[in-house]
């Protein structure tokens with residue numbers, strides 16, 4: 001069993017797509033090990049995306065991620081990290097395969113509906129940023 005960390009981003013929550021995305025999560029065989037609806041402060045978004053702090057899009061990204069509620073999730077299944085990345089599709093919705101979440105629900109590389117950890121180390125950091133061990137079922 002592997003866990004990954006996922007976010008339903010402010011664009012998708014505001015558009016009323018949380019339910020449809022959660023349905024896709026469960027249909028794909030993930031167990032939801034933890035879930036919370038929260039609104040990030042700008043500082044919390046900056047801490048979460050600290051690896052991108054030198055990137056030109058960092059300020060826009062963290063402003064967007066703190067612009068409205070998000071759903072944060074711990075997802076569990078064998079191969080969860082890769083499986084969730086495959087379900088999301090490419091970062092840029094325009095390049096994502098048909099049938100992927102970002103293609104279906106995203107509108108730009110920034111407003112791309114979902115986030116997922118890209119490796120075991122980032123999954124460990126990202127899960128612990130939002131969830132205590134006791135919250136993971």
Ligand code: CMP
Pocket residue numbers: 052057061091109110111112114115116
């Ligand atoms: P995410 O998976 O949340 O990880 C970092 C985010 O930065 C990424 O999704 C995109 O939303 C965003 N991002 C990556 N590259 C760019 C870019 N060139 N311009 C704007 N945003 C970007």
